[in-house]
Amino acid sequence: MTLTVYIPDDAAALSVGADDVVAALQTAAVSKNIDLTVIRNGSRGMLWAEPLVEQVTDKGRMAFGPVSPEDADALLDAMVNDSDHPLSLGPTDEIPYFKDQERLTFARVGLIDPLNLGDFEANGGLAGLKAALALDPADICGIVTESGLRGRGGAGFPAGIKWKTVHDQDVDQKYICCNADEGDSGTFADRMLMEGDPFSLIEGMIIAGLATKATQGIVYIRSEYPHAIAKMQRAIDVMEEAGWLGDNINGSGKAFSLKLRKGAGAYICGEESSMLNSIEGKRGTVRSKPPIPAIQGLFGKPTIVNNVLTLATAPIILARGADFYKNYGMGRSTGTQAFQLAGNIKRGGLVEKAFGVTIRELIEGYGEGTASGRPFRTAQLGGPLGAYVSDDMLDLPMDYETLAQNKAMLGHGGITVFDETVDMAEMARFAFEFCQIESCGKCTPCRIGAVRGRETVEKVLRGEDVARNIALIEDLCEVMTDGSLCAMGGLTPMPVLSALRLFPQDFDRAPALAAE
Amino acid sequence: MTSMERDRMIDTAVGLCEKYRNEPALLLEILHDLQETVGYIPEETQPAIAKCLNLAKAEVHGVVSFYHDFRSAPDSNITVKVCRAEACQSMGANRLLEDILARNGLPKTGTSDKGVTIEEVYCLGNCALAPSAMIGERLMGRVTADRLQSAIEGVGA
Ligand SMILES: Cc1cc2nc3c(=O)[nH]c(=O)nc-3n(C[C@H](O)[C@H](O)[C@H](O)COP(=O)(O)O)c2cc1C
Ligand code: SF4
Ligand code: FES
Numbered sequence: 001m002t003l004t005v006y007i008p009d010d011a012a013a014l015s016v017g018a019d020d021v022v023a024a025l026q027t028a029a030v031s032k033n034i035d036l037t038v039i040r041n042g043s044r045g046m047l048w049a050e051p052l053v054e055q056v057t058d059k060g061r062m063a064f065g066p067v068s069p070e071d072a073d074a075l076l077d078a079m080v081n082d083s084d085h086p087l088s089l090g091p092t093d094e095i096p097y098f099k100d101q102e103r104l105t106f107a108r109v110g111l112i113d114p115l116n117l118g119d120f121e122a123n124g125g126l127a128g129l130k131a132a133l134a135l136d137p138a139d140i141c142g143i144v145t146e147s148g149l150r151g152r153g154g155a156g157f158p159a160g161i162k163w164k165t166v167h168d169q170d171v172d173q174k175y176i177c178c179n180a181d182e183g184d185s186g187t188f189a190d191r192m193l194m195e196g197d198p199f200s201l202i203e204g205m206i207i208a209g210l211a212t213k214a215t216q217g218i219v220y221i222r223s224e225y226p227h228a229i230a231k232m233q234r235a236i237d238v239m240e241e242a243g244w245l246g247d248n249i250n251g252s253g254k255a256f257s258l259k260l261r262k263g264a265g266a267y268i269c270g271e272e273s274s275m276l277n278s279i280e281g282k283r284g285t286v287r288s289k290p291p292i293p294a295i296q297g298l299f300g301k302p303t304i305v306n307n308v309l310t311l312a313t314a315p316i317i318l319a320r321g322a323d324f325y326k327n328y329g330m331g332r333s334t335g336t337q338a339f340q341l342a343g344n345i346k347r348g349g350l351v352e353k354a355f356g357v358t359i360r361e362l363i364e365g366y367g368e369g370t371a372s373g374r375p376f377r378t379a380q381l382g383g384p385l386g387a388y389v390s391d392d393m394l395d396l397p398m399d400y401e402t403l404a405q406n407k408a409m410l411g412h413g414g415i416t417v418f419d420e421t422v423d424m425a426e427m428a429r430f431a432f433e434f435c436q437i438e439s440c441g442k443c444t445p446c447r448i449g450a451v452r453g454r455e456t457v458e459k460v461l462r463g464e465d466v467a468r469n470i471a472l473i474e475d476l477c478e479v480m481t482d483g484s485l486c487a488m489g490g491l492t493p494m495p496v497l498s499a500l501r502l503f504p505q506d507f508d509r510a511p512a513l514a515a516e
Numbered sequence: 517m518t519s520m521e522r523d524r525m526i527d528t529a530v531g532l533c534e535k536y537r538n539e540p541a542l543l544l545e546i547l548h549d550l551q552e553t554v555g556y557i558p559e560e561t562q563p564a565i566a567k568c569l570n571l572a573k574a575e576v577h578g579v580v581s582f583y584h585d586f587r588s589a590p591d592s593n594i595t596v597k598v599c600r601a602e603a604c605q606s607m608g609a610n611r612l613l614e615d616i617l618a619r620n621g622l623p624k625t626g627t628s629d630k631g632v633t634i635e636e637v638y639c640l641g642n643c644a645l646a647p648s649a650m651i652g653e654r655l656m657g658r659v660t661a662d663r664l665q666s667a668i669e670g671v672g673a
Contacts, residue, residue, distance in 0.1 A: 012642050015657035047644040185601030188641040223548075223585055224597075224640050226653040264544055264583035267638060281543035282575075283582040299541075341644060343606035348644025371607065380602055384638075416603045416643065430605070434638065 001080060002035040004056040008110065010043035010195045011227040012188065017068065018051040024069035025053070028076050036076075042196020044110035045350030046097055054092055055079045063089040097366055102328060103352045104336050105313045106189075109196035115234055117242055120199045128315030129244070132207045133252050135318075140211035141167050144314060146322035148334030153179055153270075153307030154382070154411045154487075156333075156400045159314075162304060165294035166212040169302035174214035176205050177279065177298060177305045180221040180228070181263055181270035184383025186414030189338040189350055190308035194221070194228040197312070198235035202258060204311035206249065207318055208304055209256040217258040218298070220275050223265055233260055267438035271486050272305040274440060285440040286486045307412070309338060330356035333399035341367045343379075343416035360394035363417060374419040378503070380427075382411025384434050385491035387498035388424065407498065409491075424503040428473075429457040431495040439488060446489025449480045453496070463511035470500065470507060522560050528553055529561035533568035540569040543579055547586055556587040584637075593631045594671050596664070597650040600636045603643035612647050615661035620668070632668055 007013070007022050022038055029036035044052060049065030053075065064075060064087045071087060078085035089095050103109075112119040120126065132140050145160025166174055178201065182190040194201060205217045221229050236258050239245045247255045261279050263269050269278045273287035276298050297303025313335065317325045326334045333355035339362050341348045346368040353362075363369070363379060370376055378388045387408040389396075396402055403410050418427075432453035439446045453476050459469045477493035484490040500507060532549050536542040546565065551557055557580050566573045580586045598613045613625075613636060620628040627633040642648040645657030649664050651671060656664065 011655050012645055012657060015642050015645055015648065015655040050645070182641060183639060185639045186603045186643045187639075188643055191641040224637065224650075227655075262544070262548060263585075264548065265585035265637070266583050278544065279541070281539075281541040281569075281579070283578050285582075343603040343643065343646060345644070348646075350644075384602060414603075414643070416606060418606045422606065427602070427605075430602070434601075438638070 001033065002037070003029070003076070003079060004037040004039065005079075006039045006041045006054040006056070006061065007051060008043045008196075009040040009227075010050075010192060011225070012047050012192075013043050013050040013052070014227070016050050016066065020069045021051045021053065021067050021072070024072035025076065028072040032076055032080075034076060034080065039113050041112060042109045042114050043192055044092065044098060045106065045192065045352075046095065046347070047349040048347040049089060057082075059091065061092045063092040063095060065089060097347060097349070097351075101352050102336050102354050104316050104325070104328070105200075105309055106193065106197070106338060106350065106352045107316070108200065109193060112197070114196055114198055114231060115238055117199065117238055120197070124319065125199055125315070126203060126244070128318035129203045129206055131318045132210050133249065133254070135210075137167055137211050137213055138164075140207065140318065143322050144211070144317060147317045147325040148322075148329070148332065149310065149313060149317060149325065150333070150400070151307055152309035152313070152337070152412065154409075156410070159306060159310050162294055162306070163208060163211050165292075166214065166302045166304050169295060171302060173216070173299075173301045174212055175298045175301055175303040176208045176212070176214045176217040176311075177276065177303055178205055178217065178219040178308055178311055179270060179272060179275055179305055180219055180225075180308050181275060182222060182225075182308070182412070183267040183270045184385075184412050184414055186342040186380065186383060186416035187340050187412045188342070189340050189413060191225050191228050192350060193308055193312055194225075195231045198232050199239065200315055201232075201308055201312045202235060202239050202245070204314040205258060206244065206256045207314045208306065208311060210254060212302070212304060214302075214304065215255045215257065217256060218261055218279055219258065220261045220263060220269070220279055222263040222269075229260065229262060236260065267434075268440040268488055271440075271488065273486075275305065276303065283440075285442045286488075288485060328354040330354070330397065330399050331401055333401065337398065337410070337413050339398065340412075340414045341417070342414060344370045344372055344419050345417040346371050355399040356397045358395050358397050359389065359415070362398070362415060363394065367417065370417060370419040372419045372421075374421065376417065377420045377422050378418050378424070380416045380418075380495060381414070382409040383414050384431065385487060385494055386411045386414075387494045388427070388502060389498070390502040407494075407501075409494065424499040424506040425457065425461055425509070428496045428499040428507075429454055429461065431492055431499075432457060435488060435492040440486075443483070443485040443489065445480045445483035446485070446492070449476055449484075449489060450492065452476060453480075453492070457496075460507055460509060463509040466507065466509055473500070517558075517560075522558075525554055525558050525561050526564045529564050530568055533565060538568045538570070540571055543569060543571070543576070544583070547580065551586060556590050559588060594651065594668060595633045595635065596668060597635050597637040597640070598664075599638065599640050599642075599646070599648045601639040601643075603639070604647040607646040609647040612649075612659065612661055612664070616664055619661065619665050
């Protein structure tokens with residue numbers, strides 16, 4: 001009897017015991033005389049069902065999850081006999097959470113063995129790169145501009161325009177820097193993509209190189225992601241050996257090489273100019289703009305800085321055309337977004353959908369509400385610098401402009417859910433504390449403002465002069481918004497002010513009793 | 517530290533600089549490797565690194581002190597990172613941190629008598645399976661104080 005199963009070696013799956021499940025299945029298989037083949041894939045993104053085990057059958061892949069080592073015996077029996085099992089989720093492609101997604105960037109994540117170049121190519125990989133090799137650099141930039149692809153790292157700047165700017169610089173040395181610093185709480189899409197389909201990022205970076213005549217790429221990955229670092233390094237080695245990286249990309253005469261650099265635990269190094277300083281071996285302080293990196297970036301040379309998902313989305317645009325991509329989404333938010341459902345949510349994971357899906361569809365539909373079962377209170381959209389939203393904002397569609405009109409932001413697509421037990425004054429205090437810890441220290445509004453902000457919220461928490469101190473916080477937020485050099489200090493007011501505006505009751509503290 | 521130990525550390529640092537062709541842009545890699553070898557970034561190695569890379573001592577010191585990853589005191593045998601960012605907080609990370617500190621006899625983050633270092637970090641990219649923690653390079657999701665403590669003990673504390 002032979003049996004083939006897929007079990008992720010994605011960091012999240014490993015964090016809930018995927019390796020133990022593999023070991024238990026292998027032991028059980030030996031005792032049952034089953035010839036078991038285990039393929040390690042990325043995660044399908046249904047993190048609530050991890051470790052997810054998929055059996056390969058002639059009816060497609062059948063999912064079981066979340067599997068624990070104790071389930072190994074009965075699970076193998078069910079697989080062999082094609083009988084019922086309590087953990088059966090049916091055919092993977094038919095699981096509602098998965099079925100309704102619109103996966104373009106994440107199409108292969110969880111489907112293939114991430115380091116198998118044959119699998120990659122058989123599932124649409126390299127098609128974009130082959131198309132790009134036959135095009136003029138300016139035309140590649142044109143297609144990306146036409147697709148409407150916007151930077152997925154947070155600011156949403158049109159990728160094609162950035163590429164064109166670098167393209168137009170008339171110098172020899174240019175760089176493509178991939179921002180894989182992903183420090184936002186509630187986000188893990190970059191990590192999942194690098195672990196589940198690293199070739200797609202490499203393919204996108206080579207395309208960016210062809211579009212701008214940059215021959216050197218650097219991926220800057222945060223040190224908190226050891227699994228992603230290892231996977232990316234192996235993927236680079238495979239692509240080099242196969243001749244897709246190096247002096248002569250697949251015999252085209254064009255060159256592109258790629259290196260990995262590891263961060264050292266500093267949130268601010270996700271800001272593009274700090275990242276460039278860090279890659280140069282310096283402190284990760286923010287550079288003042290202008291000049292923008294597209295004109296003077298790494299080592300003073302024209303540099304594309306793009307997020308992992310921005311770059312990994314370029315291949316499908318080149319392969320299928322700008323119109324194909326543009327037909328997804330709404331308004332100026334074209335294409336799809338990897339939404340990440342996190343925090344106190346029953347079915348956390350990654351949902352790739354066209355822009356325009358509502359917050360409610362994501363949290364209540366896909367996520368099925370809170371993990372604790374208590375009523376929903378709020379969600380923070382777009383990471384630690386993003387706004388909190390209230391119940392009556394849940395029907396807003398997710399797109400850059402609508403959220404901005406409602407004093408919120410999409411950021412990197414993270415949605416962090418909180419139940420009714422959350423104390424929003426405490427979250428406001430934390431926002432300042434985080435800014436204090438992670439500020440690069442270059443400008444006063446952020447460096448000092450964060451400290452004063454935290455102290456002032458602490459006074460409110462103690463019930464000291466509440467009204468006056470809230471007014472002070474609001475003033476301080478104005479100074480930080482207007483006076484900070486970068487969005488670290490500039491956006492910290494977002495979570496603070498949204499908490500104050502939407503949940504004023506949490507700040508309405510009475511002074512502590514003297515006896516306490 | 518004896519002068520022999522000191523010399524050995526400096527040799528290690530100089531060797532690493534050479535491995536990276538004394539390239540100042542690779543300072544972070546050199547420091548990562550040094551910390552992996554020696555366990556921390558000894559103050560005494562900084563002038564040597566500065567000399568190799570043709571940087572000012574202050575520049576090297578500035579980099580070491582800027583990044584959260586670099587330690588200037590010896591490492592313990594087990595480093596536990598507990599995530600305290602928003603998604604983990606929504607699932608009780610603050611209480612988890614308190615519990616795990618208490619169980620290791622620590623009033624706040626730091627190193628216990630048994631050599632367990634507990635640090636707080638802000639996001640490990642496992643926010644859908646919060647709360648999260650990391651022991652060495654082992655990531656743990658949906659972690660409880662019980663499971664985290666037995667994992668710590670499993671590593672040999
Ligand atoms: C404090 C701060 C942190 C940031 N962190 C990240 C990050 O982790 N990843 C990222 O891609 N962009 C991050 N950004 C945005 C980058 O500065 C930059 O806009 C982005 O990498 C550009 O790529 P894109 O156009 O593909 O989005 C951050 C910005 C700020 C101000
Ligand atoms: S706002 Fe904060 S992080 Fe940004 S440059 Fe100023 S001090 Fe640095
Ligand atoms: S917030 Fe804790 S892992 Fe992301």
